[in-house]
Amino acid sequence: MNREERSVAVSESITSAGGWGLRYPGLVMGKGSKNEVKEFTGMWGLKSGADLVAFTDTLSREVPVWGGPGKTFSEATTMLGLIRTARWFVARTQDFDGYALFFISQFDGSLDKYFDDFVLNGKENLTKIWGQCVGCPSGPDATASDIVEYIARGQIKTLACYDVFPSLSLGQxxxxxxxxxxxxxxxxxxxxxxxxxxxxxxxxxxxxxxxxKQVPSDAMIDTEVGHQWQYEDVAEHIGK
Structure with missing residues (x-):
C-alpha cells in the first residue's frame, strides 16, 4: 500500500476516539443533554516568511471548499450547520522560537468527525492555511489526510470555554x-x-x-493584517 492509499484508508476508517492522533478529547459542553458542543484548540509554528495576506485572502475570496465551487469560506461554513465559532490568530511563543498560528473552534458533533470533515477542504485549501506553518506536509506525495493529521498533532488543551446554548444544536x-x-x-x-x-x-x-434562510457569517476577516502590527508590543502594554 503506497502513501496515497494509506492516507485514503486512514480517512475512511476513522471511527474511534483518537483516530487522528488526538491526545485530548477537548472540553465538552452540555454533557447529558440531547446536544453536546465540542471544542478544539491548536497551535503551529509559523514559517519565517509566512504570507499572512495570502492567508486571509484564502478565507475571504471564493474558493472551492466543501460548499462547492463559487462559495466563499463563510457561506460554505454556514451551510455545514455544525461550526459555532472558529478563529485564527498569530502570537509570539517560546515553543517555536518565534510566532505561532493558533486555531480555536467550537462545534456540534464529535471531535473525530470534525477532523474527518476537515479532509473535505482538500489538499490545496488546507495548504493555503497550514502550509504557512513549519512541518506541514507538502509536495506531490502529501495528501489532505496527511495535512489533517498534522493539524490534529498541534492540539493544545483549553483551560476553559463557554457556550450559551450547549443543549441546542445549530439547527434547533x-x-x-x-x-x-x-x-x-x-x-x-x-x-x-x-x-x-x-x-x-x-x-x-x-x-x-x-x-x-441562513445568513452567512461575515467571518470578519482582517484583510489588512499584513500591513499592521503583529503583537510585538503586548508585553509592554501589560507592564512586563
Whole structure:
C-alpha cells in the first residue's frame, strides 16, 4: 500500500476516539443533554516568511471548499450547520522560537468527525492555511489526510470555554428563531383584524413549513493584517 492509499484508508476508517492522533478529547459542553458542543484548540509554528495576506485572502475570496465551487469560506461554513465559532490568530511563543498560528473552534458533533470533515477542504485549501506553518506536509506525495493529521498533532488543551446554548444544536436554534419571528408576524396580523382568520392561519402554517434562510457569517476577516502590527508590543502594554 503506497502513501496515497494509506492516507485514503486512514480517512475512511476513522471511527474511534483518537483516530487522528488526538491526545485530548477537548472540553465538552452540555454533557447529558440531547446536544453536546465540542471544542478544539491548536497551535503551529509559523514559517519565517509566512504570507499572512495570502492567508486571509484564502478565507475571504471564493474558493472551492466543501460548499462547492463559487462559495466563499463563510457561506460554505454556514451551510455545514455544525461550526459555532472558529478563529485564527498569530502570537509570539517560546515553543517555536518565534510566532505561532493558533486555531480555536467550537462545534456540534464529535471531535473525530470534525477532523474527518476537515479532509473535505482538500489538499490545496488546507495548504493555503497550514502550509504557512513549519512541518506541514507538502509536495506531490502529501495528501489532505496527511495535512489533517498534522493539524490534529498541534492540539493544545483549553483551560476553559463557554457556550450559551450547549443543549441546542445549530439547527434547533435556527428553527426556534425562525418560528418565533413567523409566529410574531402572525400574531400581529391577527391583532390588526384585517382579512379572514382562516386565510391567515393557512398562510401561517405555510410559512412555518418553509426552511429557515441562513445568513452567512461575515467571518470578519482582517484583510489588512499584513500591513499592521503583529503583537510585538503586548508585553509592554501589560507592564512586563
Amino acid at each position: 436554534i435556527y428553527k426556534a428563531a425562525d418560528w418565533y419571528e413567523k409566529t410574531q408576524k402572525f400574531q400581529r396580523a391577527v391583532a390588526k383584524g384585517e382579512g379572514k382568520l382562516e386565510d391567515m392561519v393557512t398562510a401561517f402554517f405555510g410559512e412555518l413549513a418553509e426552511s429557515y
